[in-house]
Amino acid sequence: MTGGKFEAAHEDLSERRVRLGRWLFRLATLLLIAVVALQTLDAAGVLTIGFANWRPVLYTYIFWGVALGSSQILTRGEAGQQAAFVLPALLFTAAMVIFPTIFGLYIAFTDWNLNAQSGHHFNGFDNLRTLWGDSYFWNALSNMAIYALTVLVQYAIAFGLALLLNADIRARKFFRVAFLLPFMLSPVAVSWMIGKSIMENRFGPAATFARAIGWENPAFFTSPWIARTSIVIMDSWVWIPFIVIMLLAGLQALPVDVKEAAKVDGANRWQSFWEITFPLMLPVSVTAIVLRVIFELKLADIVINVTAGGPGGATDTISSFIYREYRDRSNVGYATMIAEVYLIIIIIFVTLLLKALGRFMQKMT
Known part of the structure; x- marks a missing residue:
């Protein structure tokens, strides 16, 4: 810049203004640290300040956020104004994700049972030692490994369905909508509609059909492996359409000229799929698999509503195990x-x- 514009910008970011912005941020940060430290010591019983809850920390955090935004504007000018528009989202994410994680880490090292009269107190690594020797935890973790591995089967089925829905078949639009219907339902609704109704061992349609083909006492949730398989089937029925949507979008975005060139070179359908379609679909496939694995690692609602982790923990997941520790045993720590x-x-x-x-x-590319 030249002339008046440069001088105006220089005046806006004067040394006095920059110094004011920096001191405003430093003082707000010191205040936040002091309040958090005092609140932590009060909660631990080291000091008795009289904080009834964590609202002082919340109010100080809001003040710190305002001071941070003001400091950015004072020290950086127009660039600081742009950063101030992003700060609310970042501060909200920190308040909703980072702080609860840190606070949860603090709770993890306490003996805190809601049924106890003494409240909570620091117990060191006792919870970690209990976890190491807890067979129910390791059983739930092994179940999670099995559930996560079933994602590969779900991916294979979804890829076949995506290829079918991408082909030029009759009523293609109808089948696309029909295959997406399970994904529109809540897993809780699916667990009651299928697990508690259709697969009910006395009057459910699935049990009636099983008796008709020779299964004398059909019980889908009493045998460990059958119960685990039933959970996998219900969970897959809900989430396979999610993988189908992503793969179908990827198939429709593939270049047509590459497939036509392969046909001209004499490649059959399998060669065209394995050498062209599958490698080109790898980025979409990896994204779908990773997202699906993450969702699978959070599996809880179907298990909680249908089997409550039974029989004997055969269908338990880590999330359902944590839920029972909170709800049934009130063991927060x-x-x-x-x-x-x-x-x-x-x-x-x-x-x-x-x-x-x-x-x-x-390797594939």
Whole structure:
């Protein structure tokens, strides 16, 4: 810039203004740290300040956010004004995700049972030791590994359906809508509609049909493997359409000239699929698989409503196990420790999965 514009910009970002912005942010940060420290010491029983709840921290955090935005504007001018538009979203994310995670980590190292009269107190690594020796936790974790592996089967079925729906068949629009209907239902509704009604062992249509073909005592949720398979079937019925949607969108975006060139070169359908369609669909496939695995690792609603983790924990998931620790045993500290450990396991697992899929994509392409 030249002339008056440069001088105006220079005056707007004067040294005095920049210094004011920096001191405003520093003082607000010190105030936030002090309030959080005092609230933590009060909650731990080290000090008695009289904070009834965590509202002082909330109010101080809001003040800190306003000070941060003002500091950005004072120190950076127009660039700071642009950053101020993004700050509310970032501060909200921090308040709703980061702070609860940190607070949950604090709870995880406490003995906190809602039925106890003494409230909660710090117990070190006792919850972690209990978790290490808890057979129900390891059983639920092994079940999660089985459920996660079924995503590959769901992907194979979804890919076949996507190819079918992408082909030039009669009533293609009708079938596309029909295959998407399960995805429109809530998993809770599916668990009651199928698990509690259709698969009911006395009068359910599935049990009646099973007796008609020779199964004397059809019970879908009393045998461990049959119960686990039934949960997988219901969960797959809900979520396969999600994978179909993504794969169908990818198939429709593939270049037609590449397929036509393969036909001219004499490639049959299998060669055209394995050498052209499948490699080109890998980015979409990896995205669908990773998202589906993440959703599968959160499986809880169908299990809670249909089997409550039974029989004997055969269908239990980590999420349903945590839910029972909270609801049935009111064991907040131990349940939070399970949730924190499971979060770490998910982060490690998804990271390794992305690396493995990345190497597979490099080999295929």
